[in-house]
Amino acid sequence: MIARVRIIVLSAVFVGLLGTYVVGSLSISRARRPAGAQAPVIETELLSETEEIRISRRGGQELQTLLRRGEHDDDRWQVRIEGGFYPADSRRVEGFLEVLGELRRLRVAGDDQQYHEEFDVSEDSARVVELRDDTGSPIERLLVGKVAAGGGRLYLRTGDADEVLVVQDDVGAYLRREIPYWSDLKPLPGDLEPQAIIRMSIDGDLRVDSETRIADRFTVFRDVVDGERAWAMDTATGNVGERLDTERVDAYAARLSRVEASAFVVDPPEQAGFDRPAVSIELETESGREYTVEVGDRAGESRFYMRVTGTGVETTDNGEPYLYTVEAEQLKPLLRNRDELMPEEE
Numbered sequence: 001m002i003a004r005v006r007i008i009v010l011s012a013v014f015v016g017l018l019g020t021y022v023v024g025s026l027s028i029s030r031a032r033r034p035a036g037a038q039a040p041v042i043e044t045e046l047l048s049e050t051e052e053i054r055i056s057r058r059g060g061q062e063l064q065t066l067l068r069r070g071e072h073d074d075d076r077w078q079v080r081i082e083g084g085f086y087p088a089d090s091r092r093v094e095g096f097l098e099v100l101g102e103l104r105r106l107r108v109a110g111d112d113q114q115y116h117e118e119f120d121v122s123e124d125s126a127r128v129v130e131l132r133d134d135t136g137s138p139i140e141r142l143l144v145g146k147v148a149a150g151g152g153r154l155y156l157r158t159g160d161a162d163e164v165l166v167v168q169d170d171v172g173a174y175l176r177r178e179i180p181y182w183s184d185l186k187p188l189p190g191d192l193e194p195q196a197i198i199r200m201s202i203d204g205d206l207r208v209d210s211e212t213r214i215a216d217r218f219t220v221f222r223d224v225v226d227g228e229r230a231w232a233m234d235t236a237t238g239n240v241g242e243r244l245d246t247e248r249v250d251a252y253a254a255r256l257s258r259v260e261a262s263a264f265v266v267d268p269p270e271q272a273g274f275d276r277p278a279v280s281i282e283l284e285t286e287s288g289r290e291y292t293v294e295v296g297d298r299a300g301e302s303r304f305y306m307r308v309t310g311t312g313v314e315t316t317d318n319g320e321p322y323l324y325t326v327e328a329e330q331l332k333p334l335l336r337n338r339d340e341l342m343p344e345e346e
Contacts, residue, residue: 041103041158041167042131046140050097052132055175058125064175065182067093079182082266086322087184087314099170100129100142109148109155109164119155119164120145126157127175144175185261185324187308188291194254196285198222204279204335206295208328214279214335220249233338245343252341255333256283259293261306261324268323272305273297279335283310293334299325306331 055065067088070076077088109119116122126143133139145155147169154169199221204214223232231244265272273296281293291310299305306326315321 038104038106040101041105041142041156041165042100042140044101046131047097047101049133049139050131051134052136053093053096054128054130054132056128056130057175058127065177065179067182079179081179081183081264084266086264088182089184092182096171096174099174100131103156103167103171106153106166106168109166111163113162115164116157116162119148121155121157121164129171129175142171144171147172180263183264184314185263186258187261187293187313187322187324188257188259188310189312192257192285192289192291194250194257196287197253197257197283198286199282199284200253200256201282202280202336204281204295206278206335208332208335212328212332212335214337216337218338220244220341231341233341243343244341248341252336256281256293259308259334260330261326262303262330263325265299265305265323265325271297272299272307272323274305274307278304281334295326295331302328304328304331 051069053065053067054063055067056062057064066080068078068080068085070078075090077090077093078085079088080086109115117125120126121143123143126145129142129144130138131140141159143157145157145164147153148155148166152169153166154172156165156167157163158165199219201219202214203217206215207213219234220231221234222229230246231249233244274294277294277296279293279295283291283293289311291308291313293308294306296305296307303325306324307321308324309321313321
């Protein structure tokens, strides 16, 4: 009986101590949680006022990227490349702003300058994101440090504040992006749908490498065959009797509608080969829009010059088409001889 009483008493004492420990732990946890935890790091109003974004690698000294809203179109972003401004991928820029707006204060890692060097958020070591308004004045400045313990989070400091925050690591990847990532390297309008293309004229003589060469001249167009809409071919000597492989031609039209380059050419050469392009591909849509994709000379061992003209295609301030380089691997899917669009022989 005495032993049972002792067990009951000891159990009660243990439960009491456990309860005290839990309550104490919660109190400590709450004490370490900063006021405004889970509050946004950047106010939404500041993001809506942003007209320019500057990203620097270390300490704000080495400017990596400068993005600004278009001078004539607020919805269109531009990226600075060697002093000039070129079309930027606006969806990626807006996506970056959304990520900045979703940054939340998880906790405070330190509230004194002694932690700035330790967490790489000092003026000399931090990666810097600076937002500016339409007057060019800074409206927010983030100093992004190293990955916090446990991963998936970053140390961050805002403006001149001494406080070092821990935030989720959703912004780090953007700070490692190079200029091509921010550039809009899809020359054709985004609303060009493959199913709207009704004619493709190909004229090319180019060997990309030992495995890929185009040496053909032909036109394919949508026609009604046996009551169904299908592709037919015109070689300037009359229609080819064989039916084309609809899936192959549709896939080819889709690739052409999504043509993508590697980079803008900032300092164009005097001759890039467009007086007699190695490849010329003309597209026509059912609404009458026409586009021409041209491939010129080699721009290196594995790159070629490329330009695109047509309805709604962006141009320079002088009205000239932008000049691009395109990698051989990007170019290969666009090069098709007529036999590659025919059905396979059984």
